Structures are given as structure tokens and as C-alpha cells.
Amino acid sequence: MRLHPTVPAPERIGFLLLPRFAMVAFFSAIEPLRIANRISEERLFRWDVISRDGRPVEASNGMALTADCAMEAAPAAPSLAVCASFDPEAAIDPALIAWLRERAAAGCVLGGMDTGCYALAEAGLLDDRTVTLHWECLPAFRERFPRVDAVESIYEVTPEGFSCAGGSAAIDMSLDLIRRRHGRDLAERVRDQLVHDQGRRPASRQRDPAGPPDPLLQRAIALMEANLESPLGIAELAAELDLTWRRLDRLFARHLGISPQRAYLDRRLDHAQRLLSETRHSVMDIALACGFASASSFTRAFRRRCGAPPSEWRRRR
Structure with a gap:
């Protein structure tokens, strides 16, 4: 290991x-x-x-x-x-x-x-x-x-x-x-x-993120996925769903055990890992595609999540 x-x-x-x-x-x-x-x-x-x-x-x-x-x-x-x-x-x-x-x-x-x-x-x-x-x-x-x-x-x-x-x-x-x-x-x-399928990437989620049990949560996640490059603010996301910020927070806590901010960041970083693995785009281009204003802010978030900066993580693969 x-x-x-x-x-x-x-x-x-x-x-x-x-x-x-x-x-x-x-x-x-x-x-x-x-x-x-x-x-x-x-x-x-x-x-x-x-x-x-x-x-x-x-x-x-x-x-x-x-x-x-x-x-x-x-x-x-x-x-x-x-x-x-x-x-x-x-x-x-x-x-x-x-x-x-x-x-x-x-x-x-x-x-x-x-x-x-x-x-x-x-x-x-x-x-x-x-x-x-x-x-x-x-x-x-x-x-x-x-x-x-x-x-x-x-x-x-x-x-x-x-x-x-x-x-x-x-x-x-x-x-x-x-x-x-x-x-x-x-x-x-x-x-x-092993008669195993093509294999899943480390960033693959354990469950299908497109199918949470609550329809409102499905809509919230769909909005996040549709706005990875230009992330919505949590207040904007709540308004799109006709919810208060507190109701949105409780919705994510009840079904996923995390905040909307954390869920949104997870999806952006999942997308970044896919781009790093499957494309030759620069780290800066990937940062922008995943809603980060700078390479440094992307690198900090990515390192916390993956234990290495994006360029090093890519080289290992």
C-alpha cells in the first residue's frame, strides 16, 4: 500500500x-x-x-x-x-x-x-x-x-x-x-x-451522487454539478431552491452529514481529479474549470483533500 x-x-x-x-x-x-x-x-x-x-x-x-x-x-x-x-x-x-x-x-x-x-x-x-x-x-x-x-x-x-x-x-x-x-x-x-469491471478511480464515489433520496437534495446537487466552473454562493443556491439558508444546511446535514459548502467543494475537487487524470490541461486551466480564482487557492484545497499538490498527484498517475 x-x-x-x-x-x-x-x-x-x-x-x-x-x-x-x-x-x-x-x-x-x-x-x-x-x-x-x-x-x-x-x-x-x-x-x-x-x-x-x-x-x-x-x-x-x-x-x-x-x-x-x-x-x-x-x-x-x-x-x-x-x-x-x-x-x-x-x-x-x-x-x-x-x-x-x-x-x-x-x-x-x-x-x-x-x-x-x-x-x-x-x-x-x-x-x-x-x-x-x-x-x-x-x-x-x-x-x-x-x-x-x-x-x-x-x-x-x-x-x-x-x-x-x-x-x-x-x-x-x-x-x-x-x-x-x-x-x-x-x-x-x-x-x-477477478471478472472485475474496468475499475473505479480513487475519487469515484461510493454511491451514485445523482440519486439521493430527497428530491430537493437531488435538485441542489444537480445545480452544483451544473455550476462547477462558476460556483453559486450558498445563498444563491438556497434562493434557486426557494429555501432559506438554514433549511438548505439542515437538508445536507440530515442526508449527507456535511454542509452544502463541503458538498459543493467535494464535487469541484472530484471534477478536478478527473481532469487531471484524463486530460492534459494545465493546472491553472483545471483550477478555473473547477471554480477556483487562482492556482494557489486550488492547490491548497487539493492538497488538503488528496495529500499532494495537483501537479505531483498527476505525475504519480
């Missing part, structure tokens, strides 16, 4: 399974790596399944998975994924927090799958960083950890860490890892073996 590996193949990745972890997300992360090993006919990746005490861990579906080792005996690895699902806070205690901080201090790149970011945020390892987790938990997570930039994307990978929304999003994140390490051809061959 680390952007720049410091060890040769096989690349070692640790998976810490917390009680009631999401088994579908865990296997979705592992299977692409296993298939990459098989297709390449060499061990490109290896992984360690870690539990708190070395004993089997029960997943959210009631099945138990055998662990390779306990936390205290876990071998050093460049990357470690914390796997969780329902009620992640129940598994967090001082011993877990101390262990995660020790790993981070040793240079291990930490990530979360499904709701695994709860443990990392509780350990103070995600402040001022961009992460994602399952959409159902985003509103509560944002309220609990206001210093973390939690977004509704499929997965996020930065030099500081990685995260994915769980479920099939873990396939996309592992395919991205294979592509970055060993090339697009191998990643495509693995994808074909």
Missing part, C-alpha cells in the same frame, strides 16, 4: 483483524495479491494475518479466521492495514493505540479498511490527513474526529497512508497497488481473473 516501497519483492503487508471485521473487504484485498503472485510465477506479495492475541478472530458474518500471530509477535512490514466493520470503537483500548503508534514511529505506513480508520484516528495518526471509510459511518466519524478530512471516495492512497471504503473497494485499492508496483499489464490480467 506504501507509495514508494523500500524493500524488494516479496512486499510484506500486515492485516490486523479487529473483532467483527468485514471478511468481504479482507478477502477482496488479499485475492488480487494472490492472483498477481500466481500470474507472475513469483512471490511479489506476502501478508501476515494479525489478531490481538494470536487467536482466531470472528468476522461480522460469524465466521472465524485463523491468525498467523499476535500483535506483539507481528513481524515488521512496510505497510499495515487495520480491518474492522461494525462497532469498531469497541475494540479500541490503550494497548491497541500504543501498538499502532509504535508501528507508525517505526516507519510503517498504516491504513484502514471499512471502518479501520477509527482505530488510527483514535491513536491521533490521521489528523490533517484525507481518508475514506464506509459511507454509513462517515457522518459519525466526521463528528467524532473533526481534524480528519474524511471523504466519500472508493479509496485513498497518499505517502502517509491508505484507506478504502470496504467491500469491493478493497479490490480497486489492491489493483492500484499492483499497477503501481508491477505495471498496468499485470494489473489488467489480475482484473480479468
Whole structure:
């Protein structure tokens, strides 16, 4: 998961399974790596399944998975994924927090799958960083950890860490890892073996943004999407919908758990990521196309969201 590996193949990745972890997300992360090993006919990746005490861990579906080792005996690895699902806070205690901080201090790149970011945020390892987790938990997570930039994307990978929304999003994140390490051809061959579609970009949203449950919210989002280059003020947006500013704010808070300003900025930055990935337009042109008055204001917003300035983010891809 680390952007720049410091060890040769096989690349070692640790998976810490917390009680009631999401088994579908865990296997979705592992299977692409296993298939990459098989297709390449060499061990490109290896992984360690870690539990708190070395004993089997029960997943959210009631099945138990055998662990390779306990936390205290876990071998050093460049990357470690914390796997969780329902009620992640129940598994967090001082011993877990101390262990995660020790790993981070040793240079291990930490990530979360499904709701695994709860443990990392509780350990103070995600402040001022961009992460994602399952959409159902985003509103509560944002309220609990206001210093973390939690977004509704499929997965996020930065030099500081990685995260994915769980479920099939873990396939996309592992395919991205294979592509970055060993090339697009191998990643495509693995994808074909998985009978997976063309793959989603990191900025892809977990749910269809065109179909929120409230018709008024649908209209609000449609207006935002139609005015990315010249964004409407929130007061203008409310007036177009014949709402007061406060009613508009409550509408977004109730259905999306964020403010209208935040939702609007998310859509502008989503559009910027698509343009950076799919076109050769300059950063300044993209900034203007996404409603930013200057390259510097665009760069600040983009860095907060993606962990890197636009030009560097583009080069990595």
C-alpha cells in the first residue's frame, strides 16, 4: 500500500483483524495479491494475518479466521492495514493505540479498511490527513474526529497512508497497488481473473451522487454539478431552491452529514481529479474549470483533500 516501497519483492503487508471485521473487504484485498503472485510465477506479495492475541478472530458474518500471530509477535512490514466493520470503537483500548503508534514511529505506513480508520484516528495518526471509510459511518466519524478530512471516495492512497471504503473497494485499492508496483499489464490480467469491471478511480464515489433520496437534495446537487466552473454562493443556491439558508444546511446535514459548502467543494475537487487524470490541461486551466480564482487557492484545497499538490498527484498517475 506504501507509495514508494523500500524493500524488494516479496512486499510484506500486515492485516490486523479487529473483532467483527468485514471478511468481504479482507478477502477482496488479499485475492488480487494472490492472483498477481500466481500470474507472475513469483512471490511479489506476502501478508501476515494479525489478531490481538494470536487467536482466531470472528468476522461480522460469524465466521472465524485463523491468525498467523499476535500483535506483539507481528513481524515488521512496510505497510499495515487495520480491518474492522461494525462497532469498531469497541475494540479500541490503550494497548491497541500504543501498538499502532509504535508501528507508525517505526516507519510503517498504516491504513484502514471499512471502518479501520477509527482505530488510527483514535491513536491521533490521521489528523490533517484525507481518508475514506464506509459511507454509513462517515457522518459519525466526521463528528467524532473533526481534524480528519474524511471523504466519500472508493479509496485513498497518499505517502502517509491508505484507506478504502470496504467491500469491493478493497479490490480497486489492491489493483492500484499492483499497477503501481508491477505495471498496468499485470494489473489488467489480475482484473480479468477477478471478472472485475474496468475499475473505479480513487475519487469515484461510493454511491451514485445523482440519486439521493430527497428530491430537493437531488435538485441542489444537480445545480452544483451544473455550476462547477462558476460556483453559486450558498445563498444563491438556497434562493434557486426557494429555501432559506438554514433549511438548505439542515437538508445536507440530515442526508449527507456535511454542509452544502463541503458538498459543493467535494464535487469541484472530484471534477478536478478527473481532469487531471484524463486530460492534459494545465493546472491553472483545471483550477478555473473547477471554480477556483487562482492556482494557489486550488492547490491548497487539493492538497488538503488528496495529500499532494495537483501537479505531483498527476505525475504519480
